[in-house]
Amino acid sequence: MQELIKIENLSFGYPDGQQALTDINLGIYRGDSVAIVGPNGAGKSTLVLHFNGILRSNGHVKLLGKPIDDNNLKWVRSRVGVVFQNPDDQLFSPTVFDDVAFGPMNMGYSQAEVEQAVKMALGLVGMSGFEKRSPHHLSVGEKKRIAMATVLSMSPEVLVIDEPTSNLDPRGKWDIIEVLKGFSITKIIVSHDLEMVRELCHRMVIIDHGRVAADAKTIDVLADKKLLVAHGLAAA
Amino acid sequence: MKHSFIDRYSDRDSLIHRLDPRSKLVMTLAFIAAIVLTPAGSWLVYSLYFVIIATMVLLSKVPISYILRQSLVIIPFVLLVAVFIPFFKEGDVAFGFNIWAWHLSFTHNGLQLLWSILAKSWLSILSLILLTSTTGFASLLKGLERLRMPRVMVMLLSFMYRYIFLLTDEIMRMKQARDSRNLGGKRLRQISTVGNMIGTLFIRSYERGERVYAAMVSRGFDGQSRTLDRLRFSPLDIYFIACISLVLVCINLFNLYW
Numbered sequence: 001m002q003e004l005i006k007i008e009n010l011s012f013g014y015p016d017g018q019q020a021l022t023d024i025n026l027g028i029y030r031g032d033s034v035a036i037v038g039p040n041g042a043g044k045s046t047l048v049l050h051f052n053g054i055l056r057s058n059g060h061v062k063l064l065g066k067p068i069d070d071n072n073l074k075w076v077r078s079r080v081g082v083v084f085q086n087p088d089d090q091l092f093s094p095t096v097f098d099d100v101a102f103g104p105m106n107m108g109y110s111q112a113e114v115e116q117a118v119k120m121a122l123g124l125v126g127m128s129g130f131e132k133r134s135p136h137h138l139s140v141g142e143k144k145r146i147a148m149a150t151v152l153s154m155s156p157e158v159l160v161i162d163e164p165t166s167n168l169d170p171r172g173k174w175d176i177i178e179v180l181k182g183f184s185i186t187k188i189i190v191s192h193d194l195e196m197v198r199e200l201c202h203r204m205v206i207i208d209h210g211r212v213a214a215d216a217k218t219i220d221v222l223a224d225k226k227l228l229v230a231h232g233l234a235a236a
Numbered sequence: 237m238k239h240s241f242i243d244r245y246s247d248r249d250s251l252i253h254r255l256d257p258r259s260k261l262v263m264t265l266a267f268i269a270a271i272v273l274t275p276a277g278s279w280l281v282y283s284l285y286f287v288i289i290a291t292m293v294l295l296s297k298v299p300i301s302y303i304l305r306q307s308l309v310i311i312p313f314v315l316l317v318a319v320f321i322p323f324f325k326e327g328d329v330a331f332g333f334n335i336w337a338w339h340l341s342f343t344h345n346g347l348q349l350l351w352s353i354l355a356k357s358w359l360s361i362l363s364l365i366l367l368t369s370t371t372g373f374a375s376l377l378k379g380l381e382r383l384r385m386p387r388v389m390v391m392l393l394s395f396m397y398r399y400i401f402l403l404t405d406e407i408m409r410m411k412q413a414r415d416s417r418n419l420g421g422k423r424l425r426q427i428s429t430v431g432n433m434i435g436t437l438f439i440r441s442y443e444r445g446e447r448v449y450a451a452m453v454s455r456g457f458d459g460q461s462r463t464l465d466r467l468r469f470s471p472l473d474i475y476f477i478a479c480i481s482l483v484l485v486c487i488n489l490f491n492l493y494w
Contacts, residue, residue, distance in 0.1 A: 054450055074456055082454045088402055089447040094374035094394050101464065106456030111464050132247075134374065136401055150455065 001029040003065075004158055004186060005051065005080070010060040012046060020046040021210045028158065028188060035201035035218065036190045039232035043210040044162075044190045045085075051160050051188065052080040064157075078107050081151030085163040087143035088135070096122075096138075096146055097131040103154040121153035122146075125179055141172035145179060152185075160188045165196050192233060198222060206231050245298045246372040251472065252296040253370050257379030259473040263480045264367045268360045270484045274491065276352035281491050282359065288483060289362050296370045303365050310361040311354070318353045322346030373397050378467055387461055399444070406437060 005028040012021040020043045028034060038044050049055040053068040053076045061068045068076050081103075084090050093099040097118060104117040122128050125145040135143060144164060151159065164180065165173040177199050180187065189201060197204060197218060204221045206214040208231045214221055221227065228234035246253070252260075267285075274281050293303055322330075325346030332341030368376070377397075381390045410433050418426070 049450070052454055054453060074458070077454055077456045084447065084451050084454075086447065089444060090451045092395065092398055092448050092451065094377060094397055098374065102452070102457075103455035105462040105464070106458065108462075111466075114464060132372075135398065154455065 001031065004028050004030055004032075004063065006062040006065075007050070008060055008062070010050065010057055012050070012055060012057055014046075019210060021050075024207075024210075024212055026205065026212065026215070028186065030157075030186055031184075032203060033187045033201045034189070035197040035204045036188060036207060037192055037194070037197060037204055037233060038207035038213075039192070042207045042231075044207055046210075047207065048082060048160055048162050048190055051158070052077050052082050054082075074107075078103075078154050079156055080158045080160060081154060081156035083147050083151050083159070083161045083164070085166060087140070087147040090147040090150060091135040091143060094134055095131065096127075096133050096135065099135065099146065100131075100149050100153045103150060107154060117153040117155070118149075121149040124152050124183070125149045139172075140167055141175055144168065144172075144176055148179070152183075156185070158186045158188060159183065160190070162190045163193075164189060165191065165193045194222065194228075194233065206233070208232070243368055243371065243373045243376075245302070245369045248297055248370075250295060250297045250370070252292060252366070254470070254472060255370075255476055256467055256469050256473045257371050257375045258382055258467065259469070259477050260367055260371055261376070261379050261383060263477060264363050266484065267363050267480065270488065271356050271359050271363075274356070274488075277348045278352075278491055279355075281487055282352075282355050284487050285359050288480075289359065289366065292366055293362075296366060298366070298369045303362065303369065306365050306369075307358060307361050310357060314354060314357045318350050321350050321353070325349055375467075378463075381463060382465070382467055391461065395448075399441075403437070403441065406440065407433070410436065 005026075007024050007026040010021055010024040011019075013019045024047065036044055036047065046055065050057070050061050053061070053073050056068060056070075058069055059067045063076055063079060066072060091099050093102060100118045100121050101114050104114045109117060118131070119128070122130060125148050127142065127145050127149060130138075130142070130146065135146070138146065148159070148161065148164075161180075164176050168176065173193070173196065177196055180189070180200055187200070189197070191197060201218050204214070204216065204218040205212060206221065206227070213231055214224075214227060225234060229236045267288075271285055274285075293300060322342035323340060323346065325343050327343040327345035329341045330344045330347055332339060334340070371379070374394075377390055377394050380393075381387065414429060414433070418429075
């Protein structure tokens with residue numbers, strides 16, 4: 001299988017001195033569906049920001065064999081779509097159409113291509129016909145789906161989603177899981193919702209204290225109660 | 237939480253709603269300019285303007301009570317500024333009275349001016365309310381952008397429209413959290429709580445700004461903004477612009493030469 005993203009010896013500290021990531025090694029392959037799991041404050045979100053070069057530690061993260069650096073950021077962002085946790089941050093335009101069209105427009109698509117991409121993306125998340133609505137009139141579940149569409153409209157190779165099921169009621173959560181199941185694209189799902197992880201991901205990476213604590217098949221990790229307890233993912 | 241939006245009635249369908257936002261914007265501004273430039277005391281002209289707006293409101297199918305209610309909001313502000321005019325304008329004294337050693341009087345001219353200002357500002361606000369309640373905020377912004385309003389200002393307005401209600405929600409939640417723990421206490425302490433709330437709100441908004449920016453950058457934002465040209469003028473727009481311009485010119489000619 002082709003290796004899409006390769007992270008080698010990645011360490012990252014914030015300017016205030018807090019060490020967020022230490023010596024991370026990770027490979028993401030085409031067609032993967034990987035869960036990145038860990039307790040609060042483990043460094044998951046910092047890792048997410050490295051996938052599309054918002055945070056850069058030059059040379060340690062490679063996309064399709066090329067190191068992510070200042071010169072290829074636009075290409076990187078069209079290949080790796082990141083959906084952030086809070087849809088109110090992800091959706092900043094006055095209408096759904098404008099928001100889903102934002103990425104394709106920045107990629108320099110023509111008007112017809114933009115309209116086509118928006119239609120396709122909204123169709124994928126089951127939100128066709130919402131083009132003219134404004135984000136603050138939508139429910140949380142609808143916002144979460146549109147947030148995914150804003151990234152899918154750029155036809156990325158990898159979809160990175162931070163906490164897709166947070167703040168959702170059980171029905172909303174299972175709706176999102178069904179939508180995600182329908183995508184054939186490579187997925188990286190950051191969450192501590194183990195129920196969803198079991199349903200969607202065949203591989204599971206546990207991050208704790210900025211380090212990779214486990215990287216194995218989901219069924220094996222979930223069966224290892226001691227490991228889960230040690231990293232705050234299950235009650236003792 | 238539910239909020240009332242300034243473009244609450246903008247998704248209805250009527251002749252006025254179907255106009256291109258650009259023609260509505262330009263004609264509203266022209267109309268307001270005409271109102272402002274009409275000399276004080278031209279009551280016949282004012283009533284003609286009122287007839288035009290009333291016709292538009294009826295055509296737009298926006299509830300009349302809503303427009304009237306919204307329009308009254310402006311009156312206190314205008315009054316606050318204009319209420320002293322009658323005392324300073326020279327002319328025939330209409331009424332005078334003494335307070336201690338001062339003699340106060342206001343004049344017919346001054347009163348005329350006061351009423352004119354009130355009428356003009358009311359007519360102007362009516363036309364603005366008609367504009368915002370028949371045009372969705374998003375298409376209003378598109379119109380401004382097409383009319384070459386600086387891009388930064390359009391984006392600023394767009395973010396404001398998107399986030400102002402989230403901010404008010406945040407304030408309400410903070411107030412609820414405060415009130416559920418507020419067991420009285422000194423006035424001074426309560427005021428300092430408000431100060432803390434303002435500070436917290438600022439920091440939260442600042443952090444949200446950073447997260448929104450990260451979401452924009454993640455979708456290839458590079459400081460330039462690109463827009464699609466999806467607005468189209470229709471024959472309706474041409475009739476509308478021609479009619480309003482003609483009426484405005486006629487009214488003003490009539491006013492000048494009669």
